[in-house]
Ligand SMILES: [Zn+2]
């Protein structure tokens with residue numbers, strides 16, 4: 058597959074990394090020092106490591122203190138950057154301050170520049186979640202006790218097939234909607250269970266005949282799915298009724314003129330992250346509900362850090378970053394959050410149409426709760442409510 062897609066991109070790390078080898082490499086290093094390091098023992102460890110005395114450490118701390126930055130000729134730089142004094146005092150010689158002040162002035166004066174610069178900010182729309190303390194802890198809960206790998210996995214918004222127009226494809230910025238921290242020892246199926254997609258959450262049957270009756274969601278009925286990573290389809294076969302989405306693609310790819318190479322398949326519930334070989338930054342795929350395709354990317358891989366990561370295995374895969382959402386409003390009243398998606402209703406100016414509960418009932422049903430005209434209705438759960 059590499060021959061077809063190519064991996065020469067600035068954001069893809071070219072070398073493949075076997076997660077197990079990465080961990081094994083670190084196991085050969087003496088990491089006891091790092092795991093014992095706390096703010097209290099830092100001075101002591103530093104003394105031993107570099108063979109210096111406490112006096113030297115105190116002197117270093119003094120020299121490297123952030124207070125030193127305002128001590129000398131550059132006094133006033135903080136006001137230039139963080140305050141509202143945009144004139145650079147004469148004594149400030151830092152080129153970075155001049156560049157930053159120029160940038161702030163331009164952001165205020167030029168709307169196009171402001172919008173362009175904001176779009177380039179990597180974390181502008183993200184919310185970082187700290188859910189490590191939310192669960193009540195019991196002493197019996199399983200903890201991470203050995204060296205462990207943590208992988209950051211980004212799940213992107215589903216692909217929109219309607220954007221393909223003939224040979225031309227409209228360019229869309231891929232948006233990483235959710236980012237998870239996964240442990241090397243966890244099965245891929247554990248990540249699948251945590252991925253949130255409205256296609257799973259919403260019912261797939263027409264509910265217009267009896268809108269009060271609850272119907273099973275797509276995620277409850279259609280449970281098949283796969284991850285495609287490093288030329289291997291990892292299918293979900295936890296339910297006997299699940300079907301193999303990958304077989305048709307594997308057969309299609311067998312023809313030698315396609316130059317795709319051999320594609321393999323395995324079970325996601327029997328494969329741990331540590332069994333994978335990955336490229337950081339390379340797009341892989343998650344498919345569920347037949348054709349809901351999400352790009353997935355391993356953006357980072359590192360060792361578990363007892364100082365900053367939750368030690369409880371149950372906390373993983375852990376959703377730690379989402380994109381800020383603006384809720385869509387009911388098309389009829391523009392006030393409430395929509396709860397119903399209506400198709401093929403000739404009395405409406407557009408198809409489909411989103412209704413809040415009140416507008417849905419008053420527009421589509423008479424006083425006897427009978428349907429007015431023909432239409433299909435599906436409960437709608439806005440993304441902003443679930444992510
Ligand atoms: Zn989806």
Ligand SMILES: [Zn+2]
Pocket residue numbers: 387388389390391392393412413414415416417
């Ligand atoms: Zn409404």
